[in-house]
Amino acid sequence: METQIDYWDAHALLEWQIELGAAEAISESPVNRYDLLDQRPLPQSQTAQSRATPATLAPAAAAEPDPADIATKLAKSAGSLEALREALEGFDLCDLKLGARNLVFSDGLPAARVMIVGEAPGRDEDMQGKPFVGRSGQLLDKMFAAIGLDRASPDAENALYITNPIPWRPPENRDPTREEIAMLKPFLIRHIELADPDVVVLMGNWACTALLGRAGITRLRGKWQTVLGKPAMPMTHPAYLLRNPIAKREAWADLLEIRAKLQSQK
Numbered sequence: 097m098e099t100q101i102d103y104w105d106a107h108a109l110l111e112w113q114i115e116l117g118a119a120e121a122i123s124e125s126p127v128n129r130y131d132l133l134d135q136r137p138l139p140q141s142q143t144a145q146s147r148a149t150p151a152t153l154a155p156a157a158a159a160e161p162d163p164a165d166i167a168t169k170l171a172k173s174a175g176s177l178e179a180l181r182e183a184l185e186g187f188d189l190c191d192l193k194l195g196a197r198n199l200v201f202s203d204g205l206p207a208a209r210v211m212i213v214g215e216a217p218g219r220d221e222d223m224q225g226k227p228f229v230g231r232s233g234q235l236l237d238k239m240f241a242a243i244g245l246d247r248a249s250p251d252a253e254n255a256l257y258i259t260n261p262i263p264w265r266p267p268e269n270r271d272p273t274r275e276e277i278a279m280l281k282p283f284l285i286r287h288i289e290l291a292d293p294d295v296v297v298l299m300g301n302w303a304c305t306a307l308l309g310r311a312g313i314t315r316l317r318g319k320w321q322t323v324l325g326k327p328a329m330p331m332t333h334p335a336y337l338l339r340n341p342i343a344k345r346e347a348w349a350d351l352l353e354i355r356a357k358l359q360s361q362k
């Protein structure tokens with residue numbers, strides 16, 4: 097039996113969803129509509145032809161290329177940050193891209209001595225195409241201003257450069273999967289190589305997962321690590337600090353560590 101919903105019922109349903117907080121018309125997980133095309137029944141003429149093709153003449157099924165291998169080749173061949181951004185823009189193997197409005201590549205000064213690696217874009221970042229522009233970003237800016245660093249500074253000494261391991265907003269702000277982090281990691285590695293900062297800040301668990309291969313930020317924070325031969329400081333994410341203001345004291349200690357490292361490396 098076919099169910100008919102009239103205009104006013106549909107309107108009321110929509111209003112109800114908006115009241116519940118649905119702000120965007122996307123589903124819980126991305127749908128790859130190209131896959132759906134492959135699942136359509138073949139036209140009669142084609143099925144007849146394939147029935148007539150002897151198995152021995154059928155072309156051998158090509159092995160599925162590993163998306164992480166393709167990402168590695170693309171990332172390695174990028175000779176500049178602009179080329180890396182273009183490579184990511186053309187990378188279609190990560191389904192997160194299908195549900196995102198914009199690629200969120202970076203913000204700040206690429207020549208900055210400090211590079212921050214966050215987690216993933218949220219709604220504000222997806223709309224503006226820049227990392228850390230929502231509430232967490234405002235706190236992040238205040239935190240680094242306290243040690244004299246500013247993403248808007250034109251001077252490498254006082255500037256910040258900011259990116260995320262995940263450049264597209266995950267639907268409903270869900271956590272990225274390990275597969276997504278691994279697939280996009282070659283781009284992150286190349287991003288750090290090209291920006292070549294003196295110090296890397298691992299802001300939260302996903303940055304640690306991507307670059308150290310482990311999470312557990314409350315234990316990792318405050319202890320220097322090494323990423324691509326550079327000193328890397330794991331810190332608790334500003335979103336966590338917004339929920340747990342008591343942890344700001346430790347974050348302040350981590351910021352002082354970063355300032356001391358920058359001064360000692362001059």
Ligand code: URA
Binds near residue numbers: 215221227229232233
């Ligand atoms: N949180 C992040 O880790 N990155 C962003 O870009 C925004 C919020």
